[in-house]
Structure formats: C-alpha cells, structure tokens
Amino acid sequence: MAALEIDNVRKVFGGKTEVLKGINISIENGEFLILVGPSGCGKSTLMNSIAGLESITDGQIRIGGEDVSGRSPKDRDIAMVFQSYALYPSMNVRDNIAFGLEMRKVPKEDRLNEVNRVAKMLQIEHLLDRKPSQLSGGQRQRVAMGRALARKPKIYLFDEPLSNLDAKLRVEMRTEIKKLHQNLGTTIVYVTHDQIEAMTLADRIAVMKDGIVQQFGTPQEIYDEPANIFVAGFMGSPAMNFIPAPIQKEQGQLVAKVTTAGGQTYSLPLGKRGENLEKYEGRKVILGVRPERISEVNITEVEREDVVVVKTKTEIVEPTGPDTLIHITLNGVEVGCRVAPDSAVKAGEDMEFMVDLSKAVFFDSETEARI
Amino acid sequence: MVNHHMAQRTWGFWINRGIIHALLISAALFYLLPLVVMLLTSFKTMDDIRAGNLISFPAEFVIEPWIKAWSSACTGVKCEGVGSYFFNSVQIVVPAVLISTALGAINGYVLTKWRFRGSELFFGLLLFGCFIPFQVVLLPMAQTLGWLGIANTTTGLVLVHVAYGVAFTTLFFRNFYVNIPSELVKAAQLDGAGFFKIFWRILLPISGPIIVVTIIWQTTQIWNDFLFGVVYGSGETQPITVALNNLVNTSTGVKEYNVHMAAAIIAGLPTLLVYVLAGKYFVRGLTAGSVKG
Ligand SMILES: Nc1ncnc2c1ncn2[C@@H]1O[C@H](COP(=O)(O)OP(=O)(O)O)[C@@H](O)[C@H]1O
Ligand SMILES: [Mg+2]
Numbered sequence: 001m002a003a004l005e006i007d008n009v010r011k012v013f014g015g016k017t018e019v020l021k022g023i024n025i026s027i028e029n030g031e032f033l034i035l036v037g038p039s040g041c042g043k044s045t046l047m048n049s050i051a052g053l054e055s056i057t058d059g060q061i062r063i064g065g066e067d068v069s070g071r072s073p074k075d076r077d078i079a080m081v082f083q084s085y086a087l088y089p090s091m092n093v094r095d096n097i098a099f100g101l102e103m104r105k106v107p108k109e110d111r112l113n114e115v116n117r118v119a120k121m122l123q124i125e126h127l128l129d130r131k132p133s134q135l136s137g138g139q140r141q142r143v144a145m146g147r148a149l150a151r152k153p154k155i156y157l158f159d160e161p162l163s164n165l166d167a168k169l170r171v172e173m174r175t176e177i178k179k180l181h182q183n184l185g186t187t188i189v190y191v192t193h194d195q196i197e198a199m200t201l202a203d204r205i206a207v208m209k210d211g212i213v214q215q216f217g218t219p220q221e222i223y224d225e226p227a228n229i230f231v232a233g234f235m236g237s238p239a240m241n242f243i244p245a246p247i248q249k250e251q252g253q254l255v256a257k258v259t260t261a262g263g264q265t266y267s268l269p270l271g272k273r274g275e276n277l278e279k280y281e282g283r284k285v286i287l288g289v290r291p292e293r294i295s296e297v298n299i300t301e302v303e304r305e306d307v308v309v310v311k312t313k314t315e316i317v318e319p320t321g322p323d324t325l326i327h328i329t330l331n332g333v334e335v336g337c338r339v340a341p342d343s344a345v346k347a348g349e350d351m352e353f354m355v356d357l358s359k360a361v362f363f364d365s366e367t368e369a370r371i
Numbered sequence: 372m373v374n375h376h377m378a379q380r381t382w383g384f385w386i387n388r389g390i391i392h393a394l395l396i397s398a399a400l401f402y403l404l405p406l407v408v409m410l411l412t413s414f415k416t417m418d419d420i421r422a423g424n425l426i427s428f429p430a431e432f433v434i435e436p437w438i439k440a441w442s443s444a445c446t447g448v449k450c451e452g453v454g455s456y457f458f459n460s461v462q463i464v465v466p467a468v469l470i471s472t473a474l475g476a477i478n479g480y481v482l483t484k485w486r487f488r489g490s491e492l493f494f495g496l497l498l499f500g501c502f503i504p505f506q507v508v509l510l511p512m513a514q515t516l517g518w519l520g521i522a523n524t525t526t527g528l529v530l531v532h533v534a535y536g537v538a539f540t541t542l543f544f545r546n547f548y549v550n551i552p553s554e555l556v557k558a559a560q561l562d563g564a565g566f567f568k569i570f571w572r573i574l575l576p577i578s579g580p581i582i583v584v585t586i587i588w589q590t591t592q593i594w595n596d597f598l599f600g601v602v603y604g605s606g607e608t609q610p611i612t613v614a615l616n617n618l619v620n621t622s623t624g625v626k627e628y629n630v631h632m633a634a635a636i637i638a639g640l641p642t643l644l645v646y647v648l649a650g651k652y653f654v655r656g657l658t659a660g661s662v663k664g
Binding site: 053078080083086099100103147 | 552554555557558559560561562563564568572573576577
C-alpha cells in the first residue's frame with residue numbers, strides 16, 4: 001500500500017505567490033524518497049505541507065491511504081528532522097528525546113526505556129544529561145534524529161538534515177542514515193540540494209524546480225534517462241555536457257555532427273539511442289553526454305559501433321585524484337571529459353578521446369525536453 | 372625596534388586608559404552626588420543643616436528624620452508618614468507588573484509564532500501605543516474607570532498601568548521571540564504539544580533575560596509614576612510618589628529637609644534595589660538578540 005500519496009497539491013501564499021504548482025508523488029511503505037532541487041523551489045514548503053505545518057491550497061495528501069489534508073500536525077503521526085535541528089534549548093538531551101512521548105502520554109518508565117533504546121542505537125548514551133548548547137554540530141544532529149526515532153511514526157521527514165555539517169561528517173552521517181533506513185525499514189522523505197546525497201540515499205528521487213516536479217523516478221532513471229535539460233544538468237557532478245549538434249543521415253544511419261576547435265568534423269552514430277530522432281533529420285538538437293562517457297581511448301571498447309574516437313586540443317586539465325577532468329571544445333561549446341590520470345596530456349596538447357554514445361541523450365533545443 | 376614599538380603602544384594604552392577612567396569616574400560622581408547629598412542630609416538634625424554646607428558630614432548621626440518620614444510626617448491633612456503609601460505602591464506595582472508582563476509575553480508569542488491575517492498591522496497599532504503621551508489618555512481613561520466603577524481604587528490604577536504597559540511589554544517580548552527559530556515551535560507541534568504547552572515548556576524557559584528586562588522596566592515605570600497616581604488615586608489609594616509630593620509641599624511650619632530627603636530615598640529605594648539586584652541581566656537582556664538552539 002502507498003505510504004504517502006501527494007495528489008495534485010498546490011500551495012499559494014497570500015493569495016498570489018504560487019509556490020507548489022500541482023505536485024504528484026506516491027511512494028510505497030519503506031521507501032526512501034528524496035526531494036531535490038535548487039534553493040527556493042518549494043521543497044521545504046512541500047515538507048511542511050506533508051507535516052501539516054502549512055495548509056495546502058488545493059489537492060490531497062494521503063498517509064497510509066487516509067486523507068490527512070485537514071488534520072493538525074500532531075494527528076498525522078509524522079516526525080521531522082529540521083535543518084537547524086530545532087532542539088529545545090532548555091531541556092537536556094534525554095528530555096528532548098522524550099518530549100514527544102510525554103506529550104502523547106506515554107508512561108514515564110516506557111519513555112525512559114525508549115530514550116535508552118534510541119540513545120544506544122545512535123551512540124549518544126553519554127550525552128543524555130547535556131543541554132543542546134553543550135553539544136557539537138554532529139552530536140546535535142544525532143539528537144535531532146533520536147527525537148524523530150523515539151516515536152516510531154509512520155513517516156519521517158528530513159529537511160536538509162546534513163547541510164550544517166562539515167564535509168567529512170556529512171559523508172559519515174549519510175552512510176549512517178542509509179544504514180538506519182535499511183535496518184528499520186521506515187518510510188522517509190528527505191530534502192537535499194546535494195545531488196550526491198540524493199543519488200546515494202534514494203529509492204526514488206523527485207527533482208523539483210519552480211514548484212513543479214520535473215521528474216520522479218529511481219536514481220538510475222534520473223541519471224540515465226533525464227526528462228529534460230534541467231534534470232540532466234542538475235544531477236551528476238561534473239555536470240552533463242550539452243552540445244548543440246545537427247542531425248544528418250549518412251549511409252541510412254542517423255548521425256550527430258561535431259566539429260573540434262581545430263576544424264575537424266566527426267559523425268557520431270546515434271544507433272539505438274536515435275530511435276525517435278527521424279523527424280529531427282536536418283535540424284539541430286542538444287546532445288547530452290556525461291563526462292565519464294568521453295574518456296581516453298581504450299582498446300577493448302574502441303571497436304564498438306556506438307563509440308567514436310575524436311582527436312582535439314586539450315584546453316584545461318584538472319586532476320582530481322582518481323581521475324582527471326579535461327576541457328575540450330566541440331561545436332563551439334566547452335565539453336568536460338573524464339580520463340584516467342595516467343593518460344592525461346598537458347593542457348594545450350592534442351589528445352585522442354573516445355566518445356561513448358551508448359548512454360547519450362537528446363533534447364529538443366526549443367522545449368529542452370528529452371526526445 | 373620591536374621593543375621601542377611595544378613601549379610606544381603601552382604608553383598610548385595607559386594614556387587612553389587614564390582618560391577613559393577619569394571620564395567614567397567623573398560621570399559616576401556627577402550622578403552619585405545628589406544621592407550622597409540626600410543621604411547625608413537625611414541623617415542630620417535641622418540645626419546641623421542650617422549650620423553646615425550640603426556635602427559636609429552630619430555633626431551627629433540621627434535616625435529620627437527617617438522614623439518621622441515613615442510614620443508621622445504630614446502629607447496634607449494627615450500626619451502618618453509615607454509608610455502606608457509605600458504599601459499602596461507595592462499593591463499597585465506587583466499586580467500591574469506581573470499582569471502586563473504576562474500579557475506581553477503571550478502577545479509576543481502570538482505575534483511571532485502564530486501569525487494571523489493582519490498581525491503585522493495589529494503590532495503596528497500596538498507599537499503606536501508606546502508613543503501616546505500620558506496626557507492624551509487622562510480624560511478618556513477617567514471616564515472608562517468611572518463606567519467600570521473602579522475609579523479611585525487600587526484595581527483601577529492597576530488596570531491603567533497594565534493597559535499602558537502592555538504596548539511596551541509586547542514590544543519587548545515580540546522582539547525577543549522573533550529571533551527564536553520558529554522551527555522550535557514546529558518541532559513541538561509535531562511532538563504533539565499545543566498552544567500553551569509550547570509556550571510554557573519551550574519558550575518560557577528560555578525567556579529569562581527578556582522577563583528580567585520587562586520586569587525592571589515596568590517596575591521602574593509604575594513605581595515612579597506620578598501623573599496616573601495623582602489623577603486616578605485618591606486619599607487611601609495614592610502611591611508613594613504622590614505622598615512624597617504632598618509631604619514636600621505641605622506648607623505649614625518649617626521645611627524639614629532631613630525628613631524630605633529620607634522620604635525621597637524611601638520612595639526611590641525599590642527601583643534602586645531592583646536595578647542593583649537585576650541590572651546586569653537588564654543589560655544582558657537588552658543586548659542578547661537570540662538564544663542559540
Ligand atoms: N510563509 C511564506 N510566505 C510567502 N512566501 C513563502 C513563505 N514560505 C516560503 N515562501 C516562498 O516559497 C518559495 C519556496 O520556499 P521553500 O519551500 O523554503 O524553498 P526550498 O526549501 O526549496 O529552498 C520561496 O520563494 C519562498 O520565498
Ligand atoms: Mg528549504
């Protein structure tokens with residue numbers, strides 16, 4: 001059964017600012033949903049609407065099949081972790097975690113047992129008597145999670161829970177949250193603007209922009225089959241290359257033409273990826289290729305039909321450790337390529353690249369939608 | 372080179388320090404001098420006052436002026452001292468301060484955490500209340516107290532001070548709570564707490580600084596009030612400020628400066644005491660913008 005259904009939800013602030021413009025999302029029990037999108041796109045507003053902290057203008061929100069649109073937050077059986085943690089400053093950690101149980105009239109003994117269980121799970125037993133002001137950022141984060149976990153609600157909401165932590169701690173907590181989800185099998189809605197967090201944690205991702213869900217799917221779908229240029233550009237780092245390229249027919253096969261900075265023109269065969277492109281013959285489309293699909297020449301793969309070798313001048317060479325990012329120019333736009341560090345040349349020198357089109361995507365240059 | 376430079380800095384440092392301290396000390400003396408004169412005078416005999424100058428020490432320390440000021444000096448027709456008026460003031464100040472502070476806290480809580488349509492306008496109008504001069508409300512308020520049947524009563528004076536003070540107390544609490552993250556309230560709502568539970572359990576325990584500020588402010592304002600006291604109080608219910616005025620202005624006989632000074636100090640003591648006891652919280656509360664969560 002669907003744990004959470006968001007059905008055509010709209011939210012208008014003050015009668016004029018439409019922040020959510022008809023959101024449709026549905027997730028199953030135990031799924032990990034990530035809402036991702038640029039700042040101001042309405043993620044927090046959607047979270048607050050799910051929690052009941054914000055009323056919705058239109059549409060319906062169902063939890064476990066029941067319409068909760070009109071219910072107050074406390075009657076929705078939801079727990080939320082806030083970006084600022086929102087720990088009660090005057091209470092120690094124990095009381096912070098137990099507060100929700102106390103409000104729900106759980107007997108004192110059960111409350112203490114529950115606090116101890118959660119504290120053990122999150123390894124914060126030694127912090128129980130401290131005030132929030134005596135905790136580090138990472139510890140506060142854990143306590144905030146503990147407070148949410150203590151009540152065993154139907155759904156957990158996380159609004160950018162890791163964005164106030166430093167990079168190292170963020171990666172650690174990310175893993176920990178993933179572990180927690182696997183062990184507890186809870187339904188989680190999680191907001192982030194970090195696309196790596198989105199890819200690593202999610203069962204499903206909803207990519208939002210301007211109050212509209214641009215695409216809703218599994219991480220792999222979002223990554224490999226982005227619905228439009230916005231999604232393609234937002235997910236993945238370094239970002240996907242967008243190369244405007246004319247489509248032509250050569251020997252009965254559709255190809256995309258690319259020209260290097262040196263003036264050399266190559267034909268990239270579209271193969272199976274070009275199935276829907278017949279009607280674009282003779283027109284320009286936007287060819288999307290991720291940097292890892294433009295690499296150094298590799299003997300075993302170069303024979304494939306959907307692989308083309310392109311030789312051109314390298315412009316910028318950026319070593320990142322595990323691989324090196326090289327910038328070249330194709331059809332007048334900058335294109336990033338990801339190569340093995342050993343095969344990288346110096347900036348300004350010529351190098352042969354292998355363009356792998358097996359995962360290439362094409363966008364209409366007018367609508368920016370995927371073809 | 373380095374040493375020379377350091378020495379120069381030290382010199383400059385001490386000169387600066389000296390100037391700052393000299394300024395501060397003279398300012399302090401300037402403000403303390405009247406109090407010192409009052410204290411000295413209140414322990415002198417009348418002969419001593421006529422003979423000596425203002426800041427000379429009493430030739431003989433006497434406590435009689437204080438006793439007289441408290442229990443037998445004439446304030447108008449009655450000659451019972453200012454003691455009973457002191458308790459009048461206490462009876463006005465304590466409830467008025469507590470009620471106006473409590474209302475201000477609730478108002479501030481609603482205006483920041485439970486905003487409603489028009490709450491900004493409401494706050495604007497309330498703020499306007501801070502700038503209404505006493506004189507403007509005198510007549511309408513007298514009328515209102517008459518209608519309510521509490522003219523010339525302590526209850527009436529309490530009501531006047533609460534009505535007038537709520538604008539200030541609301542302003543204080545509103546500005547304090549606006550810096551407390553609203554997510555605290557959201558988290559408590561999700562935890563199942565209601566309107567008053569959230570106020571009582573989450574916000575009030577961290578409101579210490581602003582409560583102290585408000586109490587000091589209100590206590591000082593209400594204790595020192597003269598105009599409302601003289602207009603809306605009468606005889607039995609008048610506050611000590613009015614009694615002090617009557618005492619000093621009683622025209623029969625010689626002016627007993629020692630008694631007047633003692634009475635004035637008695638009248639000023641509570642506000643002084645409140646500030647000495649809680650003054651550091653006052654300063655801290657005024658400057659502390661937010662509570663880090
Ligand atoms: N109470 C409100 N009144 C008016 N506009 C609001 C309110 N809350 C949020 N907004 C607007 O809604 C938009 C989305 O905000 P938000 O949901 O916080 O974005 P995100 O969490 O994705 O960064 C923003 O443009 C913000 O200014
Ligand atoms: Mg947000």
